[in-house]
Amino acid sequence: MIDFTLLGTAALLPLPERALTAGFLRYQGVSVLLDCGEGTQTAARRAGVNGIGVDVIALTHYHGDHIFGLPGLLQTMLSMGRTEPLWILGPEGLERELRPILTLAGPLPFEVNLREMGKGEGLSLDQLHPLWPSEARLTAIPTRHRVPSRAYVFSVRRAGRFLPEKAEALGLPKPLWGRLQKGDRVLLDGREILPEDVTGPERRGLKLVFTGDTSPCPALTEGAEDADLLVSEATYGDDQDEGLARERGHMTFAQAGRLARDAGVRRLWLCHFSQKLKDPEDYLPAAQAYFPDALCGTDGMSISLRYED
């Protein structure tokens, strides 16, 4: 199960009624913050999620409205006595872009590990920390903005069903079954047994995509394929702003709807609304024309994504 909370839905300017766009997800005790604009730590408190205890911060790009909340969040972690290491991921330029932020935050009593994410690069969580789940993967999709940018795909693989008849045919003692079910290999009389030797075909896992700021692009459509939830920027409501959106590296509601349709996602939440959109719901039909179940994100909106069965 992936728990996801949308912490904010604003673009560029934090508004009293709309925090800057950021997301928070939690899977098997590991939590990932997606972007951190000014006010994100407050938005996390408001939404009732533990922003201070976040393990990984994945930055889509380095524009101020996506990173200016970092110095304050880091100092809050400090004042709350955090000692656990923190990972910060982002596109090329991470160290340079984060230098003034880390200078402002000052010395911290916990490790801050910076990890640049190349175009299309993915890592499973156990590559960051050996105790984290290996089946969960964070992939950085190159997107189309005015600066280096990424969308993040958080995906969880789900092994096939355990087949006792296969385990018995291999002569596997029952005490070893559990380890294979968990995905470990086991040794039996010097012979290596793989999980896939005793399971059926891999089952559908879970997948969540957070676009960051971007115009539509093929890599994003491909990366979002069959996602359980696509959290997409939708800066402009009006179709007539498509030119402006292209110029500034953003999307209209209609473009986000088309992206969701083309990627065949199951749910679409729109966010990153220009402050000109007083009520984003007014523009929702433009997205629903392509993806009927599209929803306008609201601050604090959350969902638990579960396996199909």
Place this chain on the structure above:
Amino acid sequence: MIDFTLLGTAALLPLPERALTAGFLRYQGVSVLLDCGEGTQTAARRAGVNGIGVDVIALTHYHGDHIFGLPGLLQTMLSMGRTEPLWILGPEGLERELRPILTLAGPLPFEVNLREMGKGEGLSLDQLHPLWPSEARLTAIPTRHRVPSRAYVFSVRRAGRFLPEKAEALGLPKPLWGRLQKGDRVLLDGREILPEDVTGPERRGLKLVFTGDTSPCPALTEGAEDADLLVSEATYGDDQDEGLARERGHMTFAQAGRLARDAGVRRLWLCHFSQKLKDPEDYLPAAQAYFPDALCGTDGMSISLRYED
């Protein structure tokens, strides 16, 4: 008339129900922001004041909860098309402390003038901009915190009443009266006439004091003498926390009350509440024991300070 709005009342951590402590004052079209923590620009919007159009930002000190809102505010000014110069004042170290902030904000299409304020240093607003009122003065009182710190006194001098009989005795033609009333000198037959030649004794002006983070100290009591409004930090509610307050360079409610009483101020607003104070009103009696009219500040609370008559 000085219009003052308290934008936030929290210490250290921005909370959903309490923004970080900051103040906003406006006098004769010039506006001054006192401190700028994460979320101050949003708090200004919420309070309905024009934080983007602020002319002067006076920083009490450089702890994160008082300055981390600057990069975002500067970028918002940029995105709103600001061209007017901005002044940022603060204690020693201003350039060094602001360097990472200005790096984050990036190139700005308006001047940002940094002006260090020495201990006890004051300047009249016309020293910053020739069109700003000369009778208004900002004075930086050295305070007692863990780092270089200032309280700010915003004071307005008020000339004495214009005395027509004196003007007539000097043979001053009526068209020149207005200029003397405004505080200008005039030349009459090669003789310089000063405003004080045609006015009664200087009248009581206006005075507002914003303490920033500090323990009580004589310079502050002296600087706050007879103020119309003292906006004082009061981090801890409980008298028993006085030792902690001293150690960390803060005050208890009772200490703020004593400061107000000793300085003979007219009004006392408390702010900068530790997040441990769920409801600051619970502790108000501790301040009222010394200053009966003490009030707990709330976000957005505002007042217009007017001349006595």
